[in-house]
Amino acid sequence: MYAARRILKKMRYGEATVTVVDPRSYMTYQPFLPEAAAGSISPRHVVVPLRRVLPKAEVLTGRVTTIDQDRKVATIAPLVGEAYELPFDYLVIAMGAVSRTFPIPGLAENGIGMKGIEEAIGLRNHVLEQLDKADSTTDEEVRRKALTFVFVGGGFAGAETVGEVEDMARDAAKYYKNVKREDMRFILVDVADKILPEVGPKLGAYGKEHLESRGVEIYLGTSTKSCVDGHVVLSNDLEVDSNTIVWTAGVKPNPALSRFGLPLGPRGHVDTQATLQVQGTDYIWAAGDNAQVPDLVGRKAGNENAWCPPNAQHALRQAKVLGDNVISGMRGFPQKEYSHANKGAVAGLGLHKGVAMIVVGKTKIKLKGRLAWYMHRAYHGMAMPTFNRKIRVFADWTLGMFLKREITSLGAMENPREEFYEAAKPAPAPAAAADDKAKADDKAKAKAS
Incomplete structure (x- = not known):
């Protein structure tokens, strides 16, 4: 989306046509997914509609299934109807990443990812639904399974999500007579020997201690062996039953890249030069999570x-940089190399809790607690695309200071027609009427014979 905006901004009137193809008609700002899952931000404010942001572009809702580099043609599969070919002169590959999974029995059937807004909404509704179940049942086994929440992956996504969801569940428990925070069990699992590696070992250790102080069980150096029917088996011989298994164990490049005939790196990323041009081409660029881009700052070091x-x-x-280079390529000018020094990292671990590492020159400033949480919100609030969405996000945060957190589960929205279907389907015939019909059918058969 940002590349398309940059190209449209630098392009002369009528110089070219920009076409954006995506299976969704919006862009998701993924750092806010944990807060959306916890209800701190409205899910609609975490996404940016492409047609509003790119009014001068052609936005196609569909998927690119194949790319013919010789003919410079992409095959588009729209949401409905037959696939068709779309010619191009210049191509930008920015398909992002998907959840990195492993062949673990039961994971596909029971796991919940955190890569899209749909998953964040689903997780929020699911967790609140588990509290409803636990509050309403007399079966202790059902109750225990509903109140056990397992999170796999201790990076930013996993630590932030377990922190936000634990916060939400703690708040929600105040309104349930038969559910207390002490009845819930939150488990965070990671194969690494630390969590939050992006902010360094000291802040990672603080994050671990903080989450454990809130009752989150953390098992490091531990992998998931199985989760069939919600029965989670870990490599440390711990076994628990849970209806909620959140998978945040890293990402991998979109697997569709393997069908496009592009040069790929060892982990499946598009292999690019420092100019973001795909190796061996002068008309294809790639960036973001699906690209293997040289870090010039790290290499100079x-x-x-x-x-x-x-x-x-x-x-x-x-x-x-990619947008500028596409314009330069169109006009025959030299390409610019991408170089950026790391500015640090911030993470929120729930309301008023966070860690932050800010890099100023060669100095690393490490913050934790409420101040780090303010840094997290300030940074991502300003980085949120479009002024419209910035205002809405800050408005959500401001209202959250004065109003209580919303704890309504809208799980029925996942099957919105179910109630209408039950009301509209033909009612079964009364038992007496069914018997009379059967007797009439028997008499008719007897006469016929």
Whole structure:
């Protein structure tokens, strides 16, 4: 989206047509997904409609299934109807990443990801629904399974999500007579030996201690072996039953990239030069989570194998350089190399709680607690695309200071026609009428014979 905006901004009138193809008609600001899952931000305010942001672009809702580089044609599969071909002169690959999963029995059937706004809404409704179940049942096994929440992955996504969801569940429990925070069990699992590696070992250790002080069980150096029917088996021999298994164990490039005939790196990313041009081409660019972009700052420091990490800090800046380079390529000008020094990282662990590492020159400033939480909100609030969405997000936060958190579960929205279907389907015939009909059918058969 940012690359398209940059191209449209720099392009002369009528110089070219910009076409954006995406299966969704909006862009999701993923750092806010944990807060959307906890109800701190309205889900609609975390997404940006492409047609509003890119009024001069052609926005197609569908998927690119194949790319013919010789003919410079992409095959588009729209939401409905038959696929068709779309010719292009220049191509930008920015498909992002998907959840990195493993062949764990039961994961596909029971896991909940955190890569899209739909999953964040689903997780929020699901967690509140579990509290409803636990409050309404007399079966202790059902209750225990409903109140056990397992989170796999201790990076930003996992730590932030468990912190926000625990906060929400703690608030919601005040309104349930038969559910207390002490009845709930939150478990965070990671194969690494620490959580929040992005902010360094000291802040990661603080984050771990903070979450444990809130009753979150953290198991490091531990993998998930199975979760069939919600029965979670961990490599440390711990076994628990849970209706909620949240999978945030990293990301991988979109697997569709393997169908496009592009040069890929060892982990499936599009192999690019420092100019963001795909290796071996002069008309294809790639950026963001699906691109393997050399980290020039790291390489100047002596790390010859430094690559830009897949995060929003790099993706947003790469998009601007990419947009400028596409315009330069169209006009025959030299390409500019992408170079960016890490500015640090911020993470929220629930309301008024967070960690932050800010890089100023060669100095790293480490913050924790409420001040770090303010830094987290300020940074991401300003980074949120469009002035419209910035205002809405800050308005949600401001209202949250004075109003209580919303604890309504709207799980029925996942099957909105179910109630109408039950009301509209033909009613079964009364038992007496059914018997009379059967007797009449028997008499008719007897006469016929």
